[in-house]
Amino acid sequence: MWALRRSSSSLKKQGFILGSSQISCVTYDISNRYSERNSEGISNEILDRSLSFRGFCNTANGSTKFFLRCQNFSSLVGTKSSSEIDSDLEDGFSELEGPTATEGMLETNLEAELSGDDVDGEDVEMPHDKLELSDSVSGARQAESLRKKVPMELLKDITAAPVLSVDRVMDKWLEKGNDLKRTEITLIMIYLCKRHMYGRALQLSEWLELKKQFIFTDRDYASRVDLIAKVHGLQKAESYVERIPKSFRSEVVYLSLLANCASKGYVKKSEEIFNKMRDLGFPVTSLACSHLLLLYKRADKEKIADVLLLMEKENIKPTDFIYQILVDAKGQSKDIAGMEQIIETMKAEGIEPKMYTKNIMAKHYIFAGLVGKAENVLKQMEGEMKEDRLACRHLLALYAALKKVDDVRRIWQLCEPNARTDECMAAIEAFGNLHKIEEAEAIFDKMSKEGKNLTSKHYYPLLRVYASHKMLEKGKDLVNRMSESGCPIGPLTWDGLIRLHIKAGELEKADSILQKAAQHTYLKPKFISYTAVMDEYSKRGDVHNSEKIFYQMKQAGYARRVRQFQCLIQAYINAKAPCYGIAERTKADNVYPNRALAKMLSNVDPFKKTPLSELLN
Numbered sequence: 001m002w003a004l005r006r007s008s009s010s011l012k013k014q015g016f017i018l019g020s021s022q023i024s025c026v027t028y029d030i031s032n033r034y035s036e037r038n039s040e041g042i043s044n045e046i047l048d049r050s051l052s053f054r055g056f057c058n059t060a061n062g063s064t065k066f067f068l069r070c071q072n073f074s075s076l077v078g079t080k081s082s083s084e085i086d087s088d089l090e091d092g093f094s095e096l097e098g099p100t101a102t103e104g105m106l107e108t109n110l111e112a113e114l115s116g117d118d119v120d121g122e123d124v125e126m127p128h129d130k131l132e133l134s135d136s137v138s139g140a141r142q143a144e145s146l147r148k149k150v151p152m153e154l155l156k157d158i159t160a161a162p163v164l165s166v167d168r169v170m171d172k173w174l175e176k177g178n179d180l181k182r183t184e185i186t187l188i189m190i191y192l193c194k195r196h197m198y199g200r201a202l203q204l205s206e207w208l209e210l211k212k213q214f215i216f217t218d219r220d221y222a223s224r225v226d227l228i229a230k231v232h233g234l235q236k237a238e239s240y241v242e243r244i245p246k247s248f249r250s251e252v253v254y255l256s257l258l259a260n261c262a263s264k265g266y267v268k269k270s271e272e273i274f275n276k277m278r279d280l281g282f283p284v285t286s287l288a289c290s291h292l293l294l295l296y297k298r299a300d301k302e303k304i305a306d307v308l309l310l311m312e313k314e315n316i317k318p319t320d321f322i323y324q325i326l327v328d329a330k331g332q333s334k335d336i337a338g339m340e341q342i343i344e345t346m347k348a349e350g351i352e353p354k355m356y357t358k359n360i361m362a363k364h365y366i367f368a369g370l371v372g373k374a375e376n377v378l379k380q381m382e383g384e385m386k387e388d389r390l391a392c393r394h395l396l397a398l399y400a401a402l403k404k405v406d407d408v409r410r411i412w413q414l415c416e417p418n419a420r421t422d423e424c425m426a427a428i429e430a431f432g433n434l435h436k437i438e439e440a441e442a443i444f445d446k447m448s449k450e451g452k453n454l455t456s457k458h459y460y461p462l463l464r465v466y467a468s469h470k471m472l473e474k475g476k477d478l479v480n481r482m483s484e485s486g487c488p489i490g491p492l493t494w495d496g497l498i499r500l501h502i503k504a505g506e507l508e509k510a511d512s513i514l515q516k517a518a519q520h521t522y523l524k525p526k527f528i529s530y531t532a533v534m535d536e537y538s539k540r541g542d543v544h545n546s547e548k549i550f551y552q553m554k555q556a557g558y559a560r561r562v563r564q565f566q567c568l569i570q571a572y573i574n575a576k577a578p579c580y581g582i583a584e585r586t587k588a589d590n591v592y593p594n595r596a597l598a599k600m601l602s603n604v605d606p607f608k609k610t611p612l613s614e615l616l617n
Helices: 002-013 028-039 042-047 053-062 065-070 082-088 137-147 152-160 166-175 182-194 198-210 218-232 234-243 251-263 267-279 286-299 301-313 320-332 336-348 355-367 371-383 390-401 405-418 421-433 437-449 456-468 472-484 491-503 507-518 527-540 543-555 562-575 582-588 595-604 611-616
Strands: none
Touching: 152 166, 152 182, 152 198, 166 198, 182 198, 198 218, 218 234, 218 251, 234 251, 251 267, 251 286, 267 286, 286 301, 286 320, 301 320, 320 336, 320 355, 336 355, 355 371, 355 390, 371 390, 390 405, 390 421, 405 421, 421 437, 421 456, 437 456, 456 472, 456 491, 472 491, 491 507, 491 527, 507 527, 507 543, 527 543, 527 562, 543 562, 562 582, 562 595, 582 595
């Protein structure tokens, strides 16, 4: 307790104090927005039911151990670098993909997966809300046993059927006199969702309800909400919730809606759903708080403290996953002392950091230049390789980040005899980052020759390696090889091609690929594909095309974020053009500026007052 108090006091002396939710800005308009923010978001609505925001600040020093752990998270605001933002916004929540709200027909406790391979989604967008926090050997064995129980004939018919014809496949299956068991349907749904075939999974769910094959439960309805949100968007999912019989509109249904809303970065809508759940009398759970924490870690770190305060009031203890979120948030803020304090608190609560947490710690140590501390964590991870295979791919990436070629080779040699595809992919990326192109290619060839069913996900790392090294012809040859092998082309491949042409200096060609990909009926380009093109236009000072990409991202369903506005404003700055009304646009899109964006808004304000303008007036 004394150590936590001392750490908290030290951070306060450095200016990391929770009580001030107002960020120092040059223009009064931006400052006023920050002073008013508590009345607009979750803060005021939640804290009106408990303590005031300022009251929390005033009582933090004399409060419980949990208060002391969380009181300094306002220090996280506006500290993320653009490169970190890019990785964090890759259609999801970085490494910390939180638990899905519900699995519905997938049965909450049935976490084993039928396949370790992801593909470019066949008929829907890429997923955002998977929370896979373990990859143990026992899980793989369980997946193998489940795979044997899947009715493969039916599964093949569903996956091979034309789009929007799953109902006909199911009708024919019954006409042949076959039975349908809930367990088998559950496994098929797991497989379809794992392969990102959400459209087919949705059709199957609709057919089951229409034909009254099973009695639907609240979890089945929650699964439907999740699928509708992924395929048709949140508005359709919200409308469906209203059509669900009231007796089945349970907490798990709203959690499904909250998970999808938070995963897309819609802050205001997520807060509305969360508060509606409270109004309906559902208890505040660690799972619901996890979704908000993941959202705020990316979109508005200042509000992390609000969620932690609510958890304290509701007597909700942080889970291992919540600690992971907090560790990552502190690391992103470059508050290494705060990150270490959270780790110590975890251990004091009897929660030992798992492989994911250690990986996060090591990354932030490396980013902060603390090589010695990073190496100590890596040694701990190496000691756990036999028990947790997840360590292998993390170690490959981390040693590559440290530019330790020999250690990367050593770890790969340990994994190579029975390497999984994800470990091969990690090795390709690691050797590519170390500019060892031939070794990366050799691993890809080994993976190909082993007869494994390669998908676009497995081609993607090598494609990224070629892109980063401006190897345009090799990248094109790899894509042709994908096409010849019958591999579906989707968001991952589009992203690789876009980056390939950007690095080669062919921005117009990259934009052309993006435009063609955006016209796809069932898939959409990845968030980072849009930002990659927009960044290049911004550097050129091309305001017209920067605005075009900015608009297209909204049309594709991506929520407005600080990163997009920074990029757009930079285009105006580089073009030396006036940027009228940009502050009002951020407000209209419910984007609250961090320090960096606030400074940019002030600098481009054409009406700001200067000493000279005051004198002239």
